[in-house]
Amino acid sequence: MTDDGNDQRLGGVGDPSTPEPSVTxxxxxxxxxxxxxxxxxxxxxxxxxxxxxxxxVAAMIATVIVVPAVRMVQDGPDAAPEPTPVxxxxxxxxxxxxxxxxxxxVEAITEAVLPSVARVDVPGGxxxxxxxxxxxxxxxNNHVVEQAEDIRVVLADGQRLPAEVxxxxxxxxxxxxxxxxxxxxxATFATEVPTVGSLAxxxxxxxxxxxxxxxxxxxxVNRSIVAGQQPLGDLIQTDAAINPGNSGGPLVxxxxxxxxxxxxxxxxxxxxxxxxxxxxxxxxxxVADRLLTDGEIGPAFLGIGGHDLDPQDAEMFDIGVxxxxxxxxxxxxxxxxxxxxxxxxxxxxxxxxxxxxFTALAARIRLLEPGTVIEIDYVRDxxxxxxxxxxxxxPDVEP
Numbered sequence: 001m002t003d004d005g006n007d008q009r010l011g012g013v014g015d016p017s018t019p020e021p022s023v024t025x026x027x028x029x030x031x032x033x034x035x036x037x038x039x040x041x042x043x044x045x046x047x048x049x050x051x052x053x054x055x056x057v058a059a060m061i062a063t064v065i066v067v068p069a070v071r072m073v074q075d076g077p078d079a080a081p082e083p084t085p086v087x088x089x090x091x092x093x094x095x096x097x098x099x100x101x102x103x104x105x106v107e108a109i110t111e112a113v114l115p116s117v118a119r120v121d122v123p124g125g126x127x128x129x130x131x132x133x134x135x136x137x138x139x140x141n142n143h144v145v146e147q148a149e150d151i152r153v154v155l156a157d158g159q160r161l162p163a164e165v166x167x168x169x170x171x172x173x174x175x176x177x178x179x180x181x182x183x184x185x186x187a188t189f190a191t192e193v194p195t196v197g198s199l200a201x202x203x204x205x206x207x208x209x210x211x212x213x214x215x216x217x218x219x220x221v222n223r224s225i226v227a228g229q230q231p232l233g234d235l236i237q238t239d240a241a242i243n244p245g246n247s248g249g250p251l252v253x254x255x256x257x258x259x260x261x262x263x264x265x266x267x268x269x270x271x272x273x274x275x276x277x278x279x280x281x282x283x284x285x286x287v288a289d290r291l292l293t294d295g296e297i298g299p300a301f302l303g304i305g306g307h308d309l310d311p312q313d314a315e316m317f318d319i320g321v322x323x324x325x326x327x328x329x330x331x332x333x334x335x336x337x338x339x340x341x342x343x344x345x346x347x348x349x350x351x352x353x354x355x356x357x358f359t360a361l362a363a364r365i366r367l368l369e370p371g372t373v374i375e376i377d378y379v380r381d382x383x384x385x386x387x388x389x390x391x392x393x394x395p396d397v398e399p
Contacts, residue, residue, distance in 0.1 A: 039174060064182050127249075132189075134182065138263075139177075140247075140248030159226070163177040174283075193280065196219070197255060200259070204245060219237040224360040236278045241272045248261070260280050262278045263278060303336040309324045348378060367392070
């Protein structure tokens with residue numbers, strides 16, 4: 001491993017290594033006031049998780065911080081005023097969008113999807129969620145609820161119900177909640193990657209303002225970031241306004257389908273700056289189904305350490321590829337060693353899908369289920385080779 005602070009590890013513990021954080025954690029005081037601004041990191045930019053609570057602060061890595069919600073619950077969830085219940089909708093049918101006589105596509109999308117969006121109250125703040133199953137199961141971000149003992153879900157019809165965490169996956173930032181309810185209006189989840197430039201509508205409770213709708217486009221796909229020490233990949237980037245409290249809420253396309261679960265923002269101002277990220281629906285649903293089946297799940301494990309391939313090094317040493325994940329360490333007795341991966345190899349694809357960084361590689365591997373067999377493309381001495389590898393469960397070690 002080099003000592004330049006850029007190496008990450010997908011080896012001994014299955015996680016990237018943790019360099020010294022360049023910013024301090026926000027205060028977790030319950031005064032209801034946001035903490036003073038932290039000093040800017042040397043890289044000059046901050047990646048901030050876009051939910052929720054001053055009382056739920058994840059550890060930071062490099063340029064990652066957690067933004068506390070502005071709307072604070074002074075005395076816990078029970079201090080919030082009880083909304084007046086109204087008759088619940090029984091279904092959400094995005095296919096009926098064409099039949100709605102409304103003035104704009106966004107208005108039609110809102111009419112169809114809003115009944116399935118909920119607020120998640122936790123001690124100290126709030127996030128968002130979307131109804132996954134009509135029998136009381138909702139999807140949200142893991143960072144919204146991972147440290148909360150008292151969780152309440154406020155449905156779109158005004159019902160305020162206690163909720164339990166069925167399971168959470170920090171490596172995917174997805175959690176499933178359950179409430180005692182039947183006949184809930186469920187969202188429809190897209191099965192395809194959205195097109196760059198297509199309409200994107202974010203719905204949630206930023207700063208505690210329920211049923212907030214913001215409009216933008218899909219700015220990019222397959223983005224990779226590190227948030228709260230966790231590498232997240234395959235992300236959808238959008239310029240739809242996303243702020244603290246939006247985490248766990250849906251990003252929706254023009255057909256009224258959920259294309260992603262809003263999870264993070266990239267900002268120098270600790271609020272929306274036009275670069276937000278959502279976990280693709282396909283990934284969110286896959287993880288949610290695993291959580292509903294098993295309760296607790298872990299990431300897959302490859303067993304390497306490495307860093308992003310430096311383009312200058314690639315040119316200087318004629319590596320044969322301009323970007324990828326360069327291997328700097330092989331952990332003994334791991335799938336990578338068994339497959340013959342060596343130090344200096346540059347991994348460029350998994351199952352035919354390009355890999356442009358070590359963060360992208362880490363995120364992609366961790367999201368897969370242990371036991372999955374993958375095909376890795378890597379470059380060695382200027383030649384592209386392939387290896388078939390069966391992933392294992394990440395070792396459970398002390399932090």
